Amino acid sequence: MRIAIIGAGAIGGVFAWYLAPHCDLVIVDQWADHVAALNRDGLHCERDGVTKARRVRAVSDPALAFPAQLALVLVKAHQTTWAAEACAAALAPDGLAYTLQNGLGNHEVLAAELGATRVGQGVTTLGGTLLGPGRVRHAGMGATTLSLTPNSAQANALADLLNQAGLPTSITGDLDTLIWGKLIVNVGINAITALLRVRNGVLAENSAARSLLGAVVTEAVGVAAAQGITLPYTDTVAHVLQVARATAANQSSMLQDRLRGAPTEIATINGAIVALGAKLGIPTPYNATLVALITALETSQGEGG
Ligand SMILES: NC(=O)C1=CN([C@@H]2O[C@H](COP(=O)(O)OP(=O)(O)OC[C@H]3O[C@@H](n4cnc5c(N)ncnc54)[C@H](OP(=O)(O)O)[C@@H]3O)[C@@H](O)[C@H]2O)C=CC1
Numbered sequence: 001m002r003i004a005i006i007g008a009g010a011i012g013g014v015f016a017w018y019l020a021p022h023c024d025l026v027i028v029d030q031w032a033d034h035v036a037a038l039n040r041d042g043l044h045c046e047r048d049g050v051t052k053a054r055r056v057r058a059v060s061d062p063a064l065a066f067p068a069q070l071a072l073v074l075v076k077a078h079q080t081t082w083a084a085e086a087c088a089a090a091l092a093p094d095g096l097a098y099t100l101q102n103g104l105g106n107h108e109v110l111a112a113e114l115g116a117t118r119v120g121q122g123v124t125t126l127g128g129t130l131l132g133p134g135r136v137r138h139a140g141m142g143a144t145t146l147s148l149t150p151n152s153a154q155a156n157a158l159a160d161l162l163n164q165a166g167l168p169t170s171i172t173g174d175l176d177t178l179i180w181g182k183l184i185v186n187v188g189i190n191a192i193t194a195l196l197r198v199r200n201g202v203l204a205e206n207s208a209a210r211s212l213l214g215a216v217v218t219e220a221v222g223v224a225a226a227q228g229i230t231l232p233y234t235d236t237v238a239h240v241l242q243v244a245r246a247t248a249a250n251q252s253s254m255l256q257d258r259l260r261g262a263p264t265e266i267a268t269i270n271g272a273i274v275a276l277g278a279k280l281g282i283p284t285p286y287n288a289t290l291v292a293l294i295t296a297l298e299t300s301q302g303e304g305g
């Protein structure tokens with residue numbers, strides 16, 4: 001089976017490293033130095049202090065990945081429009097794209113380009129860090145869950161392949177619970193750690209940060225409830241704090257973006273809560289404030305910010 005990894009940053013790189021010996025894998029990435037290093041030296045993955053390299057094929061032109069049966073979309077949200085076009089060029093006419101990105105709205109961008117019957121969705125709790133061109137760190141093994149839709153046979157084939165490659169994967173028919181379960185963790189942790197410039201564990205230890213996290217998460221729970229979405233845990237704030245403790249030493253992905261001056265995924269995380277809240281008539285002032293602060297930081301670069 002030919003699989004295209006669209007975006008081999010931190011998490012795309014980890015998926016690529018595990019999948020490489022198990023399928024005909026092609027990495028599609030816009031970062032020319034990364035593509036060159038991958039083709040020249042292989043993909044280096046560090047785990048628990050040990051680094052191993054695997055041979056991979058990487059391309060900048062998505063048409064060179066054609067005809068892929070499956071594309072795993074693992075770019076940051078601001079690159080999803082590019083990823084949708086890359087999928088259209090890389091996929092065989094009956095090929096499917098699966099997005100495992102965080103946040104809301106990426107599925108819709110892909111579906112607008114490919115058609116909803118060619119886009120699946122999932123979440124992953126794997127942890128990854130991009131170390132440099134051709135180099136990633138696998139920061140933690142986690143579960144990946146894929147939607148049964150739009151094609152159960154393809155979903156099962158992909159899950160089998162990922163399990164065979166050593167990445168624990170299951171399938172769900174309840175996509176909303178899956179997506180919102182992960183979204184609310186990111187809503188509670190990412191923007192606050194990025195603003196405070198702290199690792200995740202601080203949110204559980206510091207009482208002021210903890211109560212801010214509680215307020216932000218409670219708004220998101222209200223937005224989920226208003227849509228009839230069942231969350232996968234009963235005490236949502238306690239769950240998010242537990243994730244902050246479990247990933248205490250991590251720099252959240254939004255903090256990492258801020259530290260390297262890259263665009264964040266604020267619009268598809270806290271911004272999605274604000275947009276849906278406005279549509280449903282639910283006030284979300286804490287989330288709106290986080291969106292405004294992160295947006296101000298992003299747009300003040302070069303202005304003494
Ligand atoms: N990292 C994680 O542990 C997890 C991430 N996710 C989600 O997966 C998706 C992808 O995230 P992630 O893999 O973290 O993204 P990364 O920030 O690691 O990489 C995304 C892209 O950023 C560009 N890039 C990164 N570093 C550099 C650099 N130093 N110089 C130039 N370009 C650079 C590359 O884009 P380009 O090719 O355009 O240059 C790269 O493909 C997101 O939706 C994220 O929320 C989900 C679960 C866990």
Ligand SMILES: CC(C)(CO)C(=O)C(=O)O
Nearest residue numbers: 189247250251252253254
């Ligand atoms: C779970 C968490 C918060 C881990 O850092 C994450 O998904 C992220 O940083 O985006």
